[in-house]
Amino acid sequence: xxxxxxxxxxxxxxxxxxxxxxxxxxxxxxxxxxxxxxxxxxxxxxxxxxxxxxxxxxxxxxxxxxxxxxxxxxxxxxxxxxxxxxxxxxxxxxxxxxxxxxxxxxxxxxxxxxxxxxxxxxxxxxxxxxxxxxxxxxxxxxxxxxxxxxxxxxxxxxxxxxxxxxxxxxxxxxxxxxxxxxxxxxxxxxxxxxxxxxxxxxxxxxxxxxxxxxxxxxxxxxxxxxxxxxxxxxxxxxxxxxxxxxxxxxxxxxxxxxxxxxxxxxxxxxxxxxxxxxxxxxxxxxxxxxxxxxxxxxxxxxxxxxxxxxxxxxxxxxxxxxxxxxxxxxxxxxxxxxxxxxxxxxxxxxxxxxxxxxxxxxxxxxxxxxxxxxxxxxxxxxxxxxxxxxxxxxxxxxxxxxxxxxxxxxxxxxxxxxxxxxxxxxxxxxxxxxxxxxxxxxxxxxxxxxxxxxxxxxxxxxxxxxxxxxxxxxxxxxxxxxxxxxxxxxxxx
Numbered sequence: 001x002x003x004x005x006x007x008x009x010x011x012x013x014x015x016x017x018x019x020x021x022x023x024x025x026x027x028x029x030x031x032x033x034x035x036x037x038x039x040x041x042x043x044x045x046x047x048x049x050x051x052x053x054x055x056x057x058x059x060x061x062x063x064x065x066x067x068x069x070x071x072x073x074x075x076x077x078x079x080x081x082x083x084x085x086x087x088x089x090x091x092x093x094x095x096x097x098x099x100x101x102x103x104x105x106x107x108x109x110x111x112x113x114x115x116x117x118x119x120x121x122x123x124x125x126x127x128x129x130x131x132x133x134x135x136x137x138x139x140x141x142x143x144x145x146x147x148x149x150x151x152x153x154x155x156x157x158x159x160x161x162x163x164x165x166x167x168x169x170x171x172x173x174x175x176x177x178x179x180x181x182x183x184x185x186x187x188x189x190x191x192x193x194x195x196x197x198x199x200x201x202x203x204x205x206x207x208x209x210x211x212x213x214x215x216x217x218x219x220x221x222x223x224x225x226x227x228x229x230x231x232x233x234x235x236x237x238x239x240x241x242x243x244x245x246x247x248x249x250x251x252x253x254x255x256x257x258x259x260x261x262x263x264x265x266x267x268x269x270x271x272x273x274x275x276x277x278x279x280x281x282x283x284x285x286x287x288x289x290x291x292x293x294x295x296x297x298x299x300x301x302x303x304x305x306x307x308x309x310x311x312x313x314x315x316x317x318x319x320x321x322x323x324x325x326x327x328x329x330x331x332x333x334x335x336x337x338x339x340x341x342x343x344x345x346x347x348x349x350x351x352x353x354x355x356x357x358x359x360x361x362x363x364x365x366x367x368x369x370x371x372x373x374x375x376x377x378x379x380x381x382x383x384x385x386x387x388x389x390x391x392x393x394x395x396x397x398x399x400x401x402x403x404x405x406x407x408x409x410x411x412x413x414x415x416x417x418x419x420x421x422x423x424x425x426x427x428x429x430x431x432x433x434x435x436x437x438x439x440x441x442x443x444x445x446x447x448x449x450x451x452x453x454x455x456x457x458x459x460x461x462x463x464x465x466x467x468x469x470x471x472x473x474x475x476x477x478x479x480x481x482x483x484x485x486x487x488x489x490x491x492x493x
Contacts, residue, residue: 021348022447023481024384025285025318025355027063028056028364029119032086033070033127036362039089042099049105055365057112059372060380065183065244065357066105069120069169071127072138072155076102076177080169082134092134106178113430113453115386117181117242118173122166122224124187126153138165147199149190157189157220157271158203166224167231174235180479181240182232186289188221189271191264217271222282229282238392238425238479242285244320244357245274247292247304249311259307263299278313284389286315287357291322293329294339301339305346305353312352316387319347319356327369338369344379354387382447385432386481396482397421397428400474403487405461412461416474416487428476430455432483436471444473444486453477464493 030052037045056064068075073084073091077100082092087101095101102118109116125139128151133139139146139153145162146153155162170182189198200217208216229241250258250267258265266272277283288308292299308317327338347353358364364372388394398419406413414433421427433451436442443449452459461472469492476484 020379020382020384020447022385022445022450023354023387025063025316025357025387026061026380026384027065027117027287027318027355027357028061028361029065029357029359030067030361031119032067032075032084033121035086037075037087037101038085042095042097045101046104050108052361052365053108053112053114055372056361057114059364059375060382060384061114061358061361061364062384062386063115063117063180063357064105064109064361065117065119066102066109067119067121068102068173069118070124071121071130071153072125073134076100076173078169078172080165080172081138082136085130091130091132092136102173102177102179110178110455113383113455115180117183117240118177118179119183119185120170120173121187122184123155123157123162123189124152125155128152149198150193150196152190154190156200156203157217157224158200158207160207160223163220163224163227167227170228171231171235174232174239179239181242181284182228184228184243186244186246186266186270186272189217189269192269214268214271218267218273218276221271222273222276222280225277225282226280240284240389240392241282242287243274243277243283244287244289245272246270247288247290247320248299249274249288249307260303261299275311275313278315281314281391283315284392285318285387286312287318287320289320289322289359291320291325291359293325294342295329295332301343302346305343305350309350309352314391316354316389317352319343319353320359321356322359323363323371324368327371340369340371340374355384383450383453384447385453385477385483388482389480393425393478393480394482395426395478397426397476397478397484399484400428400431400457400476400487403474403489405472405489405491410460411463412491412493414459414461414472414474414489414491416457418457419476419484425478425480427478428484429479430477430481431457432475432477433459434473434475434486436473438469440471442471442473442486442488444475444483461491461493466492468493 074081075087085091106116232241248261248263250265252258290304292301294301329339331337331342400416403416418428434449435451472489473486
């Protein structure tokens with residue numbers, strides 16, 4: 001009863017927000033590092049992921065971040081790095097029966113109209129729980145290129161060879177797989193442990209050139225991000241490159257332009273100058289992990305989302321949302337409900353913010369506090385195209401051809417054929433089908449009229465007796481979700 005009451009309160013409150021946006025990033029992270037795949041085997045892992053993806057599709061999720069590189073390893077066959085113990089239980093041991101989780105996930109996501117972004121951890125080489133590294137691990141080949149920090153092994157960001165190697169790994173993924181994006185998480189230089197200095201004196205003495213050590217470390221990460229962006233573009237210019245940094249850039253006590261917070265900082269502690277990456281155009285999207293609740297004494301969600309909005313720059317912000325923390329904390333303005341509505345109202349009202357990403361996918365599927373219900377029935381109740389990224393590509397494909405209504409023994413079908421294209425960037429990858437009833441003006445900005453976003457070129461129509469005339473509109477989307485002009489067809493159903 002309490003669950004239903006909370007949902008009804010959310011529904012009433014959300015009504016005032018108006019229609020959902022036509023373009024919005026709606027992502028979810030599926031992680032390997034928690035061990036959820038370990039020793040499951042192919043069939044059980046596929047069954048688990050199929051159930052999650054079916055659920056998430058109903059939730060309106062349109063992008064999946066799938067973790068494929070946890071600690072210099074791979075959840076896909078690689079000539080550069082060993083199979084992950086987070087898949088098979090032993091690093092370097094291939095799955096049996098043999099399969100390719102990344103290739104399978106790409107097919108599953110694309111079939112459901114979702115993007116698949118391959119999620120890597122760039123610098124972590126060994127977690128504390130890993131007791132043995134495979135002979136094919138890069139550490140086993142070149143131990144001098146790593147350092148041990150409080151039980152973690154890390155690729156030393158100060159060594160150019162490591163930048164080159166990690167970029168080689170990523171370009172191998174981009175070259176071999178039809179990924180929509182490459183995604184790096186918040187681990188750059190290690191999260192600080194009190195009293196434990198970063199043991200990078202050797203690389204600093206070799207490459208520091210007299211720079212302040214903090215500036216030198218930031219420069220190392222900057223060089224990596226720039227190189228990664230440029231090399232991805234060279235391989236496949238349509239593949240997006242994004243980051244999900246820790247939620248605090250800088251605190252005001254260190255920089256008056258920082259946020260009114262008092263936590264760990266990207267710039268000072270992780271040496272991640274996220275705003276510089278945005279200024280230079282080295283990332284295509286930014287997903288700050290604003291996981292805290294509204295009213296948190298150290299890192300208030302409301303303060304941080306306003307700060308990131310004001311500092312979005314020329315790249316979209318997608319908010320990293322912590323599902324469990326959101327539902328465990330009450331709305332300070334309305335203690336009878338949790339914080340989901342207030343967070344979404346902020347997300348959709350602030351400039352520069354064009355969506356969100358759920359931490360984590362399985363938590364959404366558990367539907368705590370009616371979170372999943374609210375996505376389905378309120379916030380994601382209509383489909384959404386991806387936000388545009390004109391700095392990559394802004395040319396729309398040609399409109400669908402030969403649009404027709406065909407009556408079959410199974411009822412009426414809407415058919416069309418793909419538009420002609422000169423190259424990969426111009427090709428239609430998906431189609432948007434809209435429907436308008438009698439007297440309704442054709443308005444393609446209104447997401448409530450979107451029937452579906454599909455990769456197919458056929459759509460069964462619901463025959464209702466042949467008395468009502470509907471207008472169907474089909475548009476084409478390219479890889480960057482630029483939308484073509486409309487192809488219209490009218491029919492009585």
